[in-house]
Amino acid sequence: xxxxxxxxxxxxxxxxxxxxxxxxxxxxxxxxxxxxxxxxxxxxxxxxxxxxxxxxxxxxxxxxxxxxxxxxxxxxxxxxxxxxxxxxxxxxxxxxxxxxxxxxxxxxxxxxxxxxxxxxxxxxxxxxxxxxxxxxxxxxxxxxxxxxxxxxxxxxxxxxxxxxxxxxxxxxxxxxxxxxxxxxxxxxxxxxxxxxxxxxxxxxxxxxxxxxxxxxxxxxxxxxxxxxxxxxxxxxxxxxxxxxxxxxxxxxxxxxxxxxxxxxxxxxxxxxxxxxxxxxxxxxxxxxxxxxxxxxxxxxxxxxxxxxxxxxxxxxxxxxxxxxxxxxxxxxxxxxxxxxxxxxxxxxxxxxxxxxxxxxxxxxxxxx
Amino acid sequence: xxxxxxxxxxxxxxxxxxxxxxxxxxxxxxxxxxxxxxxxxxxxxxxxxxxxxxxxxxxxxxxxxxxxxxxxxxxxxxxxxxxxxxxxxxxxxxxxxxxxxxxxxxxxxxxxxxxxxxxxxxxxxxxxxxxxxxxxxxxxxxxxxxxxxxxxxxxxxxxxxxxxxxxxxxxxxxxxxxxxxxxxxxxxxxxxxxxxxxxxxxxxxxxxxxxxxxxxxxxxxxxxxxxxxxxxxxxxxxxxxxxxxxxxxxxxxxxxxxxxxxxxxxxxxxxxxxxxxxxxxxxxxxxxxxxxxxxx
Numbered sequence: 001x002x003x004x005x006x007x008x009x010x011x012x013x014x015x016x017x018x019x020x021x022x023x024x025x026x027x028x029x030x031x032x033x034x035x036x037x038x039x040x041x042x043x044x045x046x047x048x049x050x051x052x053x054x055x056x057x058x059x060x061x062x063x064x065x066x067x068x069x070x071x072x073x074x075x076x077x078x079x080x081x082x083x084x085x086x087x088x089x090x091x092x093x094x095x096x097x098x099x100x101x102x103x104x105x106x107x108x109x110x111x112x113x114x115x116x117x118x119x120x121x122x123x124x125x126x127x128x129x130x131x132x133x134x135x136x137x138x139x140x141x142x143x144x145x146x147x148x149x150x151x152x153x154x155x156x157x158x159x160x161x162x163x164x165x166x167x168x169x170x171x172x173x174x175x176x177x178x179x180x181x182x183x184x185x186x187x188x189x190x191x192x193x194x195x196x197x198x199x200x201x202x203x204x205x206x207x208x209x210x211x212x213x214x215x216x217x218x219x220x221x222x223x224x225x226x227x228x229x230x231x232x233x234x235x236x237x238x239x240x241x242x243x244x245x246x247x248x249x250x251x252x253x254x255x256x257x258x259x260x261x262x263x264x265x266x267x268x269x270x271x272x273x274x275x276x277x278x279x280x281x282x283x284x285x286x287x288x289x290x291x292x293x294x295x296x297x298x299x300x301x302x303x304x305x306x307x308x309x310x311x312x313x314x315x316x317x318x319x320x321x322x323x324x325x326x327x328x329x330x331x332x333x334x335x336x337x338x339x340x341x342x343x344x345x346x347x348x349x350x351x352x353x354x355x356x357x358x359x360x361x362x363x364x365x366x367x368x
Numbered sequence: 369x370x371x372x373x374x375x376x377x378x379x380x381x382x383x384x385x386x387x388x389x390x391x392x393x394x395x396x397x398x399x400x401x402x403x404x405x406x407x408x409x410x411x412x413x414x415x416x417x418x419x420x421x422x423x424x425x426x427x428x429x430x431x432x433x434x435x436x437x438x439x440x441x442x443x444x445x446x447x448x449x450x451x452x453x454x455x456x457x458x459x460x461x462x463x464x465x466x467x468x469x470x471x472x473x474x475x476x477x478x479x480x481x482x483x484x485x486x487x488x489x490x491x492x493x494x495x496x497x498x499x500x501x502x503x504x505x506x507x508x509x510x511x512x513x514x515x516x517x518x519x520x521x522x523x524x525x526x527x528x529x530x531x532x533x534x535x536x537x538x539x540x541x542x543x544x545x546x547x548x549x550x551x552x553x554x555x556x557x558x559x560x561x562x563x564x565x566x567x568x569x570x571x572x573x574x575x576x577x578x579x580x581x582x583x584x585x586x587x588x589x590x591x592x593x594x595x596x597x598x599x600x601x602x603x604x605x606x607x608x609x610x611x612x613x614x615x616x617x618x619x620x621x622x623x624x625x626x627x628x629x630x631x632x633x634x635x636x637x638x639x640x641x642x643x644x645x646x647x648x649x650x651x652x653x654x655x656x657x658x659x660x661x662x663x664x
Contacts (some may be wrong), residue, residue, distance in 0.1 A: 059558050080564025092555035096577040105573075106563035161563075 003033040008065035040208030043218035085158030093142040100138035128156040168200035239359035252321040255282040288350025289327035295345035401637035421638035442594040453541035478539035486603035493517035548582035584658040
């Protein structure tokens with residue numbers, strides 16, 4: 001089932017003393033989620049991504065705009081009639097019910113012709129439990145489970161009614177780093193197995209990049225960019241998106257263009273064609289640096305961090321907008337740590353130029 | 369280790385001394401008194417040791433009346449006050465505007481002086497030479513005959529007393545229940561709504577289990593409080609509760625000590641021990657029941 005969001009807008013009354021004014025949590029959000037895809041809503045906290053999720057599931061009413069599931073307009077439907085399954089941030093497992101009772105709970109609400117017998121309910125619940133691989137834990141209480149297991153129970157409960165759309169609100173934020181890695185693969189597997197269109201919300205770009213078919217980057221209620229994760233990473237439309245995606249973060253420098261040459265400090269580091277002479281913000285991905293003895297960019301070396309597969313070179317520069325410049329280079333390249341200066345050449349494709357005020361990307365130019 | 373323990377006991381000493389003087393010693397003393405037959409207060413002498421005091425108290429019609437009154441009160445006031453408090457708290461927590469105002473209004477009885485409350489109840493219920501009381505006026509409008517609530521039939525007096533107690537204990541229950549309701553994570557309700565749970569089922573299956581610890585706390589303390597009821601009866605019916613047939617067990621104990629017919633610390637002690645046994649039993653039953661029904 002594809003999900004279409006049309007000009008979705010949510011305004012909240014502002015909570016200041018006068019009680020006037022509005023806060024726009026989501027601003028004219030339009031997006032189409034293709035059938036069976038996993039979409040990550042990504043953004044810093046307070047960017048409206050959870051509000052969007054709650055509007056899709058029906059817990060919050062949009063101020064403007066429509067929501068379609070397939071061809072059906074579901075904007076005015078209450079959540080229970082939309083056929084959505086939701087996994088909440090802290091799972092919201094009922095602590096007084098066993099795992100099986102938790103999973104059965106949504107089924108017990110069915111009325112009329114959909115009503116199931118006890119055996120049917122149990123069978124369906126066990127099926128969902130098997131899907132998330134917790135069938136041997138069904139007699140336990142949620143408090144007797146680990147975080148990862150609780151997460152699975154929550155997913156099983158959301159899936160037991162075979163929803164058309166599965167929504168996950170920060171599904172991994174309560175898990176430790178190792179479990180997070182494991183669980184996100186698990187979510188991906190379950191989503192692939194069931195083929196249910198899934199939307200999940202996260203502030204963790206790595207999480208979103210690693211499992212999503214598509215990501216939507218939001219800021220202050222406004223969609224910044226949508227697309228395949230790799231595309232958005234390589235081709236960010238503005239400084240915010242560039243900064244938000246990628247670990248380590250993109251390195252930023254103050255620079256300027258003079259006569260087709262990009263200057264960082266006083267060093268001409270790269271030839272850029274078709275950019276007017278102007279001061280601008282230079283973004284260089286950590287993997288965009290190449291160690292080279294006569295490279296054009298020289299930085300003050302701070303330290304070298306060896307991380308096995310590759311080496312992280314931490315340095316500083318007067319022109320840098322971040323406290324340190326972090327570059328990742330292949331571990332094969334041996335580095336003389338005695339040097340105080342380190343010189344780099346740049347990979348042209350990893351260098352992005354942004355307008356100083358608007359923060360829009362101006363180089364490379366949009367592909368269209 | 370030895371030293372550490374010594375230090376710990378040093379810190380505990382003030383509390384131990386205080387509790388020992390004012391709690392443990394009197395408790396033991398009450399028990400001793402209750403076993404001393406024919407104790408004479410003036411000469412501090414007694415004839416023998418035995419269970420005569422208990423048998424006297426248990427055959428005293430005033431005591432039996434007090435036990436009957438107390439049990440009736442407990443059975444009526446505890447469930448009703450907890451139930452109404454729960455309804456009010458649910459209503460309070462589901463309204464948006466004016467919630468703070470209503471919360472304050474419902475809490476006012478808690479900070480109101482007992483005697484002031486008694487006065488209001490007099491105006492409502494007492495018959496005087498000049499007026500029959502507000503409630504009787506209203507009853508008359510509906511064509512019913514007037515009832516003397518303060519000096520009249522037993523059921524009328526019991527009604528007023530229960531009404532009074534319920535009204536007095538409610539604010540505290542509402543306060544605790546509203547905060548318990550507020551502490552239930554909203555996501556549980558969101559999850560239930562997404563699954564299409566009916567409001568009644570949400571209340572019965574989610575809200576009630578979640579606040580069950582508070583509910584049982586209120587029931588247990590409610591039972592204990594109601595068994596120790598005395599001052600409210602005095603506020604309504606005056607100090608001669610035996611004459612009004614409205615005495616409570618604690619009232620009986622007090623009368624045996626200081627009342628007009630008082631001066632019998634042995635009987636008072638025996639009655640106090642009996643009350644203690646009753647409360648202990650009821651509380652144990654409560655705890656056993658709560659183990660089955662309270663989650664966490």
